[in-house]
Amino acid sequence: MTATTTPVRPLTGLLGHLRGERRAIAATIALVVVSQVCLGAISVLLAAAVGHAVVLHSAPPGWFWALLAGLVVLRAVLTWGEMDASHALAFRVLARLRMALFDRYAVALPTRRRENVGRAASTAMSDTERLEFFYAHTVAQLVAAAVNALLGVVVLAVVEPVLALVTLTGLALVLSTVPLGRRRLEALGGEVVEATGALSDRVVDVLGGLREVLGYGIHGPVRRQIRETGAAAARAAGRLETTHRVLAGAREAAVTLVGVGVLVGVIGRDVAAEQVAALVVLALATVAPVADAAATCARLPALRAAAARVGEELARPAALTRDTPVAALPEGPLGLTMGEVGFGYDDRRVLDGFDLSIAPGEHVGLRGASGAGKSTVVALASRLWDPDTGTIALSDSDSGQVAISAVDDADLRAALATVEQDGALFSGTVREAVAAPSTTDAEIEDLLARLGLAGTVTPGSHIGEGGLRLSGGQRARLRLARAVLHRPRILILDEPTADLDEASARLVTDLLGTVPATMLVVSHRHQTLAAMDRVVDIVPSEPSADPANPRRARNDAGHAARKG
Structure with a gap:
């Protein structure tokens, strides 16, 4: 125009x-x-x-x-x-x-x-x-x-x-x-x-x-x-x-x-x-x-x-489509299921027939080489995008499922939190950057102490634009604190310990073990993955030798799960 x-x-x-x-x-x-x-x-x-x-x-x-x-x-x-x-x-x-x-x-x-x-x-x-x-x-x-x-x-x-x-x-x-x-x-x-x-x-x-x-x-x-x-x-x-x-x-x-x-x-x-x-x-x-x-x-x-x-x-087209009628979220712990999911960027296919099932309350790790599609899985599971093919659903303890695309966005964001590796922190105090409406300073201080930030960061500390007054490791831990303080039922983390030293990474891992939410954690770090209930490996999507069933051939080879 x-x-x-x-x-x-x-x-x-x-x-x-x-x-x-x-x-x-x-x-x-x-x-x-x-x-x-x-x-x-x-x-x-x-x-x-x-x-x-x-x-x-x-x-x-x-x-x-x-x-x-x-x-x-x-x-x-x-x-x-x-x-x-x-x-x-x-x-x-x-x-x-x-x-x-x-x-x-x-x-x-x-x-x-x-x-x-x-x-x-x-x-x-x-x-x-x-x-x-x-x-x-x-x-x-x-x-x-x-x-x-x-x-x-x-x-x-x-x-x-x-x-x-x-x-x-x-x-x-x-x-x-x-x-x-x-x-x-x-x-x-x-x-x-x-x-x-x-x-x-x-x-x-x-x-x-x-x-x-x-x-x-x-x-x-x-x-x-x-x-x-x-x-x-x-x-x-x-x-x-x-x-x-x-x-x-x-x-x-x-x-x-x-x-x-x-x-x-x-x-x-x-x-x-x-x-x-x-x-x-x-x-x-x-x-x-x-x-x-x-x-x-x-x-x-x-x-x-x-x-x-x-x-x-x-007039920008919406990145997401809403299913109708709108479905209510199940009560209690939520699970996450991805079935036969396919997704690509322009002419580059990243996921093709990807399957993942996380039971309510389960902590699952996801690992794979760079470019395998881990961040894409995070974006799809967080419903930043819709898959090209396949389904993504939330489930309860009785195996009842509701398509994630049918859930009201406000209800979904209240139940699901995502911590991206390069996520943003808004300018202001730590309290303004991480606290939920009902959060007290005592809760913030307790969480900061558990993350090894006590003494260096307080609820009233100013973090600067985008958290520029903080180190990369401090920003990573504050992003995690923000998600935890909102008490999500599903928590999705993309490389939560990548910017941390061993001691700080151990504190984060210990904290994650106490979070009652269902969890999907993307990481390359053995220490972080070892704390998960199980680990799923993902490999880059590539042409299959079986043209009659390209998705399943790749899934059998690349999406095996094991106990952590």
Whole structure:
């Protein structure tokens, strides 16, 4: 979807995500319309007062000044209300668009390609900021200009039809500048959005890997790439701004012609001299807001490009599908069963006919060479992805089963916890990073002590962004603590002791032995696997010698289980 093929739809297509703000948008539009009309009336009345004083050498009557003062006060109140309402609306629009993106990312990321999320982050941060001004301010401006123009032409038609015709001609000239250079504006607007988006993508990417950038001494090439990307964005923005200035000159010329046309129009007409100034100002007050609206319309291509990016992100396909009807989780301990599971990344097959059965309360280890599919099993068992083929189910002690895809996501996440090897910790204190809502500091301190972190980490310790103030081993143990404190019924661990020394690994292994949850532990470490009830070996998927039964031949060779 691009701005050149869909001139309006990207902007209107997002309105469905702003349903809750429709009344606020309508109220803001009403405030801006009344405020704009009020401003025009004040301008005309002031011009009339000047004409009256210059021509008749006398001041207007008292009622005139009372009316003018009332309009000035009303305009001040409306301006205050408009600013307050539009700014509040802008923040709510921004929040709704970002929450809509977050909700979509929650079901669409991570994709099986494990793509870089720099574009997603820049869209959520940069493009939504462009759009919140449009929905909170620009729409109201466009409507107000249209209403003001209609009222102005009607008044002029009643007072002096010829001047109304002159004003309509001026409005036509102003509006004729909107399609001028439209294709160029759309192309440049899209180029600016893409260039600034690429710059944001790159910066987000670099900040995420800043330690590697510095550690490998590649900050020079990175700086050069960012500088070149920024220069490209600046060049595109410069060409766009030049085009806007040329069109602005055309609009100003059209407004000037209206003023001249009105003056010419009153010559020879039966128009009182003291009314000339008011009529000229009325015509200009009718056309000028439309000129501003035309300038706004000239900037819509960039907004449409931003809306298209947001729309594309909101249209990301869900990584998971939900079975219906929704099934309830069994009570008590849960088991996990994977039957004939197949899964691949693009054209690379990782699992083909994989079988795994874990009884409720059982602790099972999973080992295999790099690339064999261990992390894929973790992702599938955690339901970050759905398998291409086969089934994954949760079971109870009576062998009753429910498909994992039929369980409500909130219920599933309350019952199942996963600790990935490279999982994230959020910035804040240890308490904020690991505690469940009902967790006490005493429970946190006890768990930290059992993991060998007492004395170095406390519930109030600040861990920094992503846990940067901690060592790799401390982060690994805090990720485990977070999962344990949420008391899951199934706990899935990917290399929980890989970053630990022998003593720390022993503490983790001892802790796992006391956790009542059903457990699947991926590890290369003999000490960790030895503590499991049994161990399952997994080998990389490869072509089978038995074309009639490729899955079973591989399963018999590579997925044998034994006691740990």
